[in-house]
Amino acid sequence: MANRAYNFNAGPAALPLDVLQKVQGQFVEFENSGMSLMEMSHRGAIYEKVHFETESLLRELLSIPEGYKVLFLQGGASTQFAMIPMNLLRPGATASFVATGSWATKAIQEAKLFGETAIAASSESDSYKRIPSIGELNYAPDSAYLHITSNETIEGTQWSEFPDTGNVPLIGDMSSDIxxxxxxxxxxxxxxxxxxxxLGPSGVTIVIIREELVAKPSTTVPTMLRYDTHAKNDSxxxxxxxxAIYMMGEVLKWIKSNGGAxxxxxxxxxxxxxxxDTIDGSNGFYKGFAELGSRSLMNVTFTMQSKELEAQFIKESEAQGFVGLKGHRSVGGLRASIYNAVPLESVRALADFMRDFQNRNAQ
Known part of the structure; x- marks a missing residue:
């Protein structure tokens, strides 16, 4: 489609063009109802069908076993940083965390507002360039839970395998790689x-939670911030x-049609x-930020020989239709977010641009 940018934004991020075009056709009138889905009651039969179909698709694509509730909430993952300790961190217990970067740090800071926390492992001394190995994890067997961030968008690191935590509940923030x-x-x-x-546009947050953890919190928690409130009412x-839920359902259909997970x-x-491969084959012109064993499939982070050269890279790439390649302000550098909906053709175009830029600017 003409005028479509090469979208490497970190979030909100690229959506499948097929989905956007389908939704465009249903935007004003949804399924011969005489109105847009956005105008309908969430209690009506038409929307409820969309709602539960989306949940069913998510269960299918993630192979969610019996015994889990699937919730559609608001407030983003940042609200979950608070909801989790509010609901699951009992007085006198300790929540353990693996500190892997910017988002894990935010989750830790929020949990400290509600109870005791402990660091089970950290890669801070390595500038968060790696994910700690499972063998490095050290947490109390009576921890309320162990929290990990499966993919750090800012540093560009990702867990390649997940720990078996036994009786300690494992909690995963999978916002950027689900x-x-x-x-x-x-x-x-x-x-x-x-x-x-x-999974879709901004506005909806997914929570998949074991049913035995959905209970009235031991402390006073506002009604809207309790998991049992939403579980009892099917969100x-x-x-x-x-x-946003409807759009997510359409993206899930697209994922299913393209081979699922x-x-x-x-x-x-x-x-x-x-x-x-472009970074590694550049003879040091581009330098990957994350260590080899921790590289993310979703966020490719790299630097160049100077901030001036990076600024020139951004300027020239934007002129050629590339969007979102500037690294997060907290770490700088460059970042290409290549989420599910980013087409292979866009990534090929970026790799070509990177090689051309190097050929023109390498000393």
Whole structure:
């Protein structure tokens, strides 16, 4: 389609063109109803069908076992940083965390407002360039839970495998890599993710939680911040983000039609290899930020020989239609976010641009 940017934004991020065009055709009138889905009651039969179909698709694509509730909430993953300790961190207990970068740090800071925290492992001394190995994890067996961030968008690191935590509930923030590959949901007590990177537009947050953890909190928690409130009402206690949920359902259909999680992993690995091979083959012109064993499939982070050269790279890339390649302000450098909906053709174009830029600017 003409005038489509090469979109490498970190979030909100690229959406499948096929989905956007389908939704465009249903935007004003949804399924001969005489109105847009955004105008409908969330209690009506038409929206409820969309709502539960989206949940069913998510369960299917993630192979979610029996015994888990799937919630559609608002407030982003940042609200989950607070909801998790509010609901699951009992007085006198300690929540353990693996400190892997910017987003894990924010989750830790929020949990400290509600109870005791401990660091099970950290890569801070390595500038968060790597994910600690499973053998490095050190947490008390009576921890309320162990929290990990499966993919750090800012540093560009990702867990390649997840720990078996036994009786300690494992909680995963998967906001930036959910459904980029198959995972074993049964390892986790809670998985949460903002939709705006891999699942759909901003506005809806997914929480997958074991049913035994859905209970009235031991301390006073506002009604809207309790998991049992939403679980008892199928995420319909209040007006949910109906359009975002509908859009997510369409993205899930697109993922299913493209081979599900396994299909996404195959294409994501191909996309990531194109960029990492370009970086590694540049003789130091480009330098990858993350260590080899911790590189992300979703966020390729790299630097160049000077900030001036990086600024020139951004300027020239933007002139050629590339969007979102500037690194996060907290770490600088460059970043290409290659989420599920970023086409292979866009990644090929970026790799070509990177090689051309090097040929013109290498000393």
């Amino acid at each position: 459904l980029c590959r198959p995972i074993d949901v049964s390892k986790f007590a809670v998985i949460y993710a903002g939709a705006q990177k891999n 319909l206690y209040n007006t949910p983000p109906t359009f 396994a299909g996404m992993e195959a294409i994501n690995r191909e996309k990531a290899a194109l960029l990492y």
